[in-house]
C-alpha cells in the first residue's frame with residue numbers, strides 16, 4: 001500500500017510556537033496552569049501534564065502567584081487583565097493569526113460596526129474574539145443561520161472569521177450579508193496555515209483510494225480536514241491515535257493519503273507512519 005502524506009500537514013505555526021513557549025515555561029517554573037486544554041490533542045496534553053502542566057476550567061482554580069499559560073486560541077481581554085492581576089506570570093501563547101482576528105473585531109466595534117463572526121460560538125477562540133467586541137456581535141456557523149436576518153436593522157456590518165473556518169463557508173456568509181445590509185466590511189481572518197492544509201487534503205483526496213486523518217476529536221481544524229476530504233468524495237478514516245487504525249478500512253486500498261490536524265504533534269504522526277510501514 002502506497003502512503004502519500006499531505007503537504008503541508010500536522011502542527012501549524014501557531015500551535016508549534018505555543019507548545020515551545022509552554023515547554024520553556026515548564027522547564028523554568030516546573031508547574032504551569034492553563035485554563036482549558038492548551039492544545040486540542042489529548043495525547044500531547046498528557047505528555048505536557050507529565051512535565052508539570054495543570055489544566056483547569058477557570059481562573060478561580062489557579063493559585064495566586066502561579067504562572068498561567070494562555071493557549072494559541074487566546075482569551076478575552078477582561079480575563080487577561082484579571083489573570084495579570086492574579087498570576088505571578090502570564091505566558092501568552094496566543095497565535096498571531098488569532099491576535100489579528102481579535103484586533104479586527106476590536107477595531108470594527110470601535111468604529112461602530114456590529115460584528116459578525118463566522119464560526120463556532122462554543123469554541124474558545126471565538127469566545128475570546130467576542131470579548132474584544134464592545135457593541136453588537138453575532139456568531140453564525142454558516143449562511144443558512146436564521147439569525148442573520150436580525151442584521152437587517154443595521155446600516156453597516158463587519159464580518160470576520162474563526163481562523164480555522166472553511167473559505168466557502170466564510171464567503172457564503174459574506175455574500176449573504178451583502179443582500180441584507182447596505183455596507184459590509186469583510187475581513188478574511190482565516191489563517192494561511194489552515195488554508196494550506198485544507199488545500200493539500202483536497203488535492204490529495206482525488207489522487208488516492210482513501211484519506212486517513214489523525215487528530216484530536218476536539219480539534220476544529222482536524223474536523224474541517226475530514227469534512228473537506230469527504231466533500232471531495234474520499235472515503236475517510238479519522239483516528240486520534242495510531243492504536244485506532246482500522247485494518248478493515250485499509251484492506252484493499254492500493255494507496256491512501258495521510259493528513260494530520262494542525263494540533264497533531266510530530267511524534268504521533270511518526271508513530272502512525274511507522275505502523276503503516278509495517279503493514
Ligand code: SF4
Nearest residue numbers: 012014095097163191
Ligand atoms: S490554526 Fe492558524 S490560527 Fe490556529 S494556531 Fe494554527 S496557525 Fe494559529
